[in-house]
Amino acid sequence: MNEILDAILASTQSDHGSPALGPADFAALPVPESYRAVTVHKDEAEMFAGLTTKEKDPRKSLHVDEVPVPELGPGEALVAVMASSVNYNSVWTSIFEPLPTFAFLERYGKLSPLAKRHDLPYHIIGSDLAGVVLRTGPGVNLWKPGDEVVAHCLSVELESADGHSDTMLDPEQRIWGFETNFGGLAELALVKSNQLMPKPDHLTWEEAAAPGLVNSTAYRQLVSSNGAQMKQGDNVLIWGASGGLGSYATQFALAGGATPICVVSSPRKAEICRAMGAEAIIDRSAEDYRFWKDEHTQDPREWKRFGKRIRELTGGEDVDIVFEHPGRETFGASVYVTRKGGTIVTCASTSGYTHEYDNRYLWMSLKRIVGSHFANYREAWEANRLIAKGRIHPTLSKVYPLEETGQATYDVHRNVHQGKVGVLCLAPQEGLGVRDPELRAKHLDAINLFRDAA
Template structure:
């Protein structure tokens, strides 16, 4: 272990951290360009075969960047995409980014350090960084923007140079160290542990923009919101946000075990996919059939159709979402884990004045507003399991096979669970059961 890492783990002061040299290399979960073709004509693209954990060179720090000693991170679905090299190898993103020149050339490497979540301790700051200091405990946003781009100042998600950190950039959070822009940082809530804080922001902020932000569905008191995959990373935060906004959460899950966990989150209506009969090829006729069944179930429970459908599942559910929302209702989508080509009957959209709203990530202000909700205890983490960095392949496989609930955390530098709490009073007030409703280990 290098001396800087030892100092971080010992809780060293900012002055002591600055005295220790930055190591020449660090441990990171990564893919390699030489492995890109390994899954051609392979039915089971097992991510445990493509994800490596090993030393990579420490990159130079740009003036607007910080180096963070990562205490914990988590698995997101873009980690699965990266490790299966689908829908395209992420090395294509890195090569394109590197062509911008300057510090961007660092990202075009034969390895890709993954991870779009993270929390830790700032250990170095570029000369252009004024807001953050060595020693600060921070959470990292998954979005990198070019703040010289005019559109970024209207909405960071509209900039052409906006990128998902650790997916469309290198030096992500599933590592002992991460390089991020200073405008990705937020203060870590003191009552959260490292693994709780490191598993929250990508999915929580994405759900916040989809449902709460003025860029999203803008749900309000009394709205009925249909949430597909309601115990997943996005869905479990969506349930909390609907409840906090005074809405009625209708969650769909794939098993009775997940249904029990969903009730623990306080979801108003819990529906097992088997009740709808989902399965087989989703033909236009079956889409309408499933939509009618789901609509009847929801009306039986709450007396009316949904105002909003929260859909990141994609091909397997999207046509049903369009059908089932009420007249004037909204389908908000941020992803397509079951396929990007969506089929739906457009008559039910235009003739009933419904709308489809695309949403991606969250801008910095939305991220900060979302992190504030954690800070005051209105949002709680949804970590179910935590793995050490050495077992990141197993953690990613769990998500790949949809055998998880909530978020799967990864300890990077943190030597054990439960560390990093600096506001014990708030944690004790909220209680462990409240803060860990989905925890399995």
């Protein structure tokens, strides 16, 4: 592994332009028999039995193990991972909710002899990476050893016609590192070649690894024709606007000529939204919104108070789009405050999967609820292109070494983080991997915004 790292450092520390080492040099590097990876163990899937979600501690369930390198199959690539990041699916995996991910691996393993590789007594997690291609399998032509890449997390088989207009509709669509094995929180990762995208030249490894899942998810959810189709002038209500998903939704709204109404939970998070350029901000903790009277009963008076506050910030207008991901806690309010004919687009349920809302406010006002899950390759590519052009920026706030991934995941689980939390995998330190310092200099304040806030 040291030889691989030395080659990557030698290449990326050369003058920006042609790498010091070429494809043949990287192809000649020996691949070790094993590597370090962050895992959960199948025999520990019941370790948190009887505890509430909040009581479950990722630091106890996540391990850094030495694991064997998987067999490389057709259409696949083995990538040396310089950096990765923590997403909320890492939290779900670490606390074995809503079910242990080994059920996903078992189901995938039944698909084919090659897929059987994924059904193991350990699960290597992580749905983001930035790194360097080491090997490619048969049938891979676009990518070669030595290419500096990031990976999006859509894994598809595309043997069914259903997936050929939108790959997210493939019946065998999975999220890599969550519903498949060999994820990105590791020194090596196994991906399909159609997950790869060019690493943005002006970013460090850890910065480049941060946007992948959340940036692509926000792009499809807000911008794409498969999502809310946001347009100039729209009012967009964004829950958790300084968080991993919301921070990209806020940027897309601002870049696209819409007005974000940012909902946050502290003055500190409100300041981050202002620094991004947002002006309409609601601190739900300070204004003490309580959408539920108790565990079973919502409070429509709070929906109305919330809607009134939104209109105060928008000059009397309701929101055209609600960017939903908290789920149960907020969904009733989201449906209520959306304007007639507006759209609630949801991609997650971090506060609970069972949503309740008053259907009168949906059907009689011709509102739409749109489900949006990650992004197809084209959408992920476009979202990454905006990062590479410096139009959208990473929201990285803190970086941990691979050995402390449990703590990084704990931070996200307890919502004590801002933006995204990164993890160094092979990279020995932060700040490496920049090939375009001129573009970086133009956007340095925006790149560091969440770092400075932290």
